[in-house]
Every structure is written in C-alpha cells, then in structure tokens.
Amino acid sequence: MNLSGSPSVEGYTSNLDLCLNDLETDYLDLFFMHAVQSETTLDAEYIKMGEDLKKSGKIRFFGFSCHHDNVPELLTKAARAGGIDAIMFRYNFRKYGDQKLNKAIDTAKAAGIGLIAMKTQGSVPADQESVSEFKSKDFTLEQAKLKAVWADERIDALVSTMSNLQQLDDNVKAASTPQQLAFNDFVQLNRMAAITAPYYCHGCNQICESRVDGKLRIADTLRYLMYYDSYGDREEARHLYQQLEVDERDSSGVDLSAAIRACPQGINIAQRMDDAKQLLTV
Ligand code: SF4
Incomplete structure (x- = not known):
C-alpha cells in the first residue's frame, strides 16, 4: 500500500479507511509508507498513529520504505523509536562493505524489525553489465544477484521486479534451490560492482x-x-x-x-x- 504524499496523520488514516473499503477488507497485514526521506517523519505522532492503528485492528504491522542517502540514519532512528515492524530499503551486492549501512542493519535487526531488500538487482544498462562477462555454473546473473542478498541472514525478504514469466520462473528456481553462490560467483559480482560503478547511482x-x-x-x-x-x-x-x-x-x-x-x-x-x-x- 502506497500512501506517500498524504499530508498528515489524519490524511493517512482517512486514506487507509478508503483503501480498506476499496479492497473490501477489514484490515491490512502491513501499513507501509513508501519513500520516507526525512528522519522527522518518524516522530512520536507518526509512531503513535501506527500503534493506534494496530490496536484498532485495521493493520497488523506498520513500516516504511526508504532509498535515499540516509537509509542508515532511518534504520537507526526506527530501531530507537520503536513501533516500526518492517522497513524496505535499497540493498544489493553493491552494498557489501558499506560499514555505516551494515551497522545500521545490525541495529535494526537487534530491535526486531523485519528487513526487506529492494532494488536488489543493482542494475546498470545491459551493455555496461555485459562487460564484466559474469559466468556461473549454477545461476544466471539475475539469480546470482538475488542469491547475494539472501546470503545475508539479516534480510528477511526481498522484492524483485518480474516483468515476464521467464523472470518469474528464474526467480522461483533461485528461491527454491538450496544451492548457494560459490566463492567465484561472489568474486565476479564484486568485480562487476567495481567495473560498472560509474553507471550506478547510490542515491547519496x-x-x-x-x-x-x-x-x-x-x-x-x-x-x-x-x-x-x-x-x-x-x-x-x-x-x-x-x-x-x-x-x-x-x-x-x-x-x-x-x-x-x-x-x-x-x-x-x-x-x-x-x-x-x-x-x-x-
Ligand atoms: S551521482 Fe554520485 S554523489 Fe550523486 S547521488 Fe549518485 S552516486 Fe551519489
């Protein structure tokens, strides 16, 4: 559910009522505010709104997504504020080694927040990506990128755009096989991240x-x-x-x-x- 752009707590709650009506349901599993940019969004009033909505039975869980340069700050603030059950944030193989982000993920995880990775392909234009000539005996490049996120046990779930049935089939196979990435697969992904860096904006x-x-x-x-x-x-x-x-x-x-x-x-x-x-x- 995307209610970004609503002007106030009252706006969110009244939009939620409209959505429940449109969806012909009594409650949502996750009330999820998309693309939070400012840490001030996670103020006491907002957290209380989530708590009140959970108590009312209209939602089961409360959270937000973020993909700008202050993802670490938002993860950390959410962990301290309490009341946030799930956060979706930009995370992929290009983020390995980002110490600030890793520390924030640890903090959020320790606070019991469910962590959902988005922008998991870390894509750049195909002609740039093909330069690194990724080859794996077990996975396609797209599958390997998903496996690289799942390899991080702090991540509870990921989202992946699937625009055709082949992608759906590939993703299901990657999700269902116990086979893990080989060391050489990780090496190749790291190499790709370095080679294609000038085409990948981190949003900072x-x-x-x-x-x-x-x-x-x-x-x-x-x-x-x-x-x-x-x-x-x-x-x-x-x-x-x-x-x-x-x-x-x-x-x-x-x-x-x-x-x-x-x-x-x-x-x-x-x-x-x-x-x-x-x-x-x-
Ligand atoms: S262009 Fe460079 S500095 Fe600007 S947001 Fe993208 S990665 Fe960061």
Whole structure:
C-alpha cells in the first residue's frame, strides 16, 4: 500500500479507511509508507498513529520504505523509536562493505524489525553489465544477484521486479534451490560492482547536490534514468522525470564539475543528466 504524499496523520488514516473499503477488507497485514526521506517523519505522532492503528485492528504491522542517502540514519532512528515492524530499503551486492549501512542493519535487526531488500538487482544498462562477462555454473546473473542478498541472514525478504514469466520462473528456481553462490560467483559480482560503478547511482544526493547551485535533483533524475535503461520501464521513467520542475531536472548551464569530482561512484553526472534529458523528454 502506497500512501506517500498524504499530508498528515489524519490524511493517512482517512486514506487507509478508503483503501480498506476499496479492497473490501477489514484490515491490512502491513501499513507501509513508501519513500520516507526525512528522519522527522518518524516522530512520536507518526509512531503513535501506527500503534493506534494496530490496536484498532485495521493493520497488523506498520513500516516504511526508504532509498535515499540516509537509509542508515532511518534504520537507526526506527530501531530507537520503536513501533516500526518492517522497513524496505535499497540493498544489493553493491552494498557489501558499506560499514555505516551494515551497522545500521545490525541495529535494526537487534530491535526486531523485519528487513526487506529492494532494488536488489543493482542494475546498470545491459551493455555496461555485459562487460564484466559474469559466468556461473549454477545461476544466471539475475539469480546470482538475488542469491547475494539472501546470503545475508539479516534480510528477511526481498522484492524483485518480474516483468515476464521467464523472470518469474528464474526467480522461483533461485528461491527454491538450496544451492548457494560459490566463492567465484561472489568474486565476479564484486568485480562487476567495481567495473560498472560509474553507471550506478547510490542515491547519496547530499554529496553531489550540495555542490551545485540551484535545485537540481541529480539522484532522482539518475534513478528515473535507471528505470528507463535498466528496468525497461520507459513510460514510468518519463512520467516521473516530467513531474520534476524544469530547474530540478535540466542541468543546462549548471556547473557540475564539483559534483562530478565529489561523486564516490565516479559518475559522469553531466553526461548522465544529458542522457536523461534526451531519453526522458517526450
Ligand atoms: S551521482 Fe554520485 S554523489 Fe550523486 S547521488 Fe549518485 S552516486 Fe551519489
């Protein structure tokens, strides 16, 4: 259930009543607020709303998703605030070795929060991904990426986009086999992460956007570009891109040199913003 954008606690609860009515059900298993960005969202009023809704029987569990650069802070705050049962956050093989995130995952897990991984494919454009020539005797590349997430026992579940029956079949096979990734599979995934880093944006927008004059939303723009050229979700990518204001998405005349120097992934931000403009403008 996605109620992001509702303006207030009252907004969430009244929207929930509408949803229950539309769904012809008395309760939801998980009331889930999508794309939480600010730590202040997890304030006492919000946590109390979740507790009250659980007591009312309208929901069983309460949680949120997050995919911006403050995922570690949100995981940690949720663990301390209490009342959060599940969090879905960006996590894939590219995040191995991220100490700050790992510590936050440990904290959330210790607090009993259910952890759900999203953006599990960590995709970049296919022509870039194929450069690393991943080969496994047991798994396709897509299956190996899922297995890499499941290999982390702190993760309770993952989500994976499946746009055709072949992907569904591959995912079911990966989920149902006890076979684990071989050491060489992990080595290859790590190598791929390094080779394709300049095409994968981690969403750490504070790093680049704070070095640009104006309102440019680099991380969101590159995420929409990923929807277009990695997920093949072209209509949604264009729709989201055009929801941005022009000065949030158009980098014409903006000096991006400091942002490019600061990007930990080595992304040519100017080039990728131009790619987005070309591909996502109808
Ligand atoms: S472009 Fe680089 S610095 Fe900016 S959000 Fe993406 S990975 Fe982070």
